[in-house]
Amino acid sequence: MDLEKINKFSWVLTDLIVDLGTTSMFYHECYKSSDFNPDDNEYHLGKLRMCHLNAIMALSKLVEVLEGYANELKACCSAELVTKTWKYKKLIEDKKIYAFRSTYVAHVFDQNTKSPLNLSSAQTKFTNIVGNTLDDVQSFYDWISSVLEPKDDLLTHLVTINGNLASYLNGNELYSKRT
Template structure:
């Protein structure tokens, strides 16, 4: 069987996305903890959190993109297996994560005006996504991957894991990485 079937490809994309989200959120929480313990300066914590949060945003954009590009295939699967991913993709759009990625995280010029991007507007949009302070950022992280994670807790990682496990059971889903 060919390794490029949709179930196998989606399974591996979801594996990477889950690893990236868990790693970035775990690092972000460690940074916040170190900052609260006065082990990091504000500048050190801000820079490191920025990297973690940009990584999360890029990964969430990929999840949104996966839902769009593989929507036809996903719509053939049982709704109980895809409901979480579809809800998360809608949340990603509602939180304006795609707008941040398309306008600020991946570009230096505004595509519409062809002028340099507004750093202030980018920071405002990022704060509306991840929160304006560490407590709000931790709430954002809980939406992605709660501290006491289990597959039964609704969050982005649980949605990813459910669909990934289902794809693994489909014909071709057990194949090696393409």
């Protein structure tokens, strides 16, 4: 196995862990703010949009990472961990996060028709990803990282993978849990 490629996988995964963890933590901090009111406060709405779009971009990158480093994942992690990883990837794909990012996050015009994007369609697709109510959105970010009480969330899973990569690079046994 190419150790340099495993090292690059770990490096990219570390960046995604930081990005997803920071986005989730920032969302939780915004939500708990005593004056949180995105319906009447454009600043709060902007902070939420920043969280949502960063989460969507990081989850899209994760899909690319898992596709590009699939062999390294399989070489460094247990079959159980790999299977769980593909389940997370499938959830991201089922929500069509990558497609949303590629179509709506950085564009105003449809790349094929050159017409303005349908904002109603974008809103529907967006709420299918992050949720439609504050409770739905809270669940989305808890799925990424429960922040205060790490559990069986995506971030904890990615940290476990990264521990396995480090152990593989150091010639040790598989890393089994978050430290």
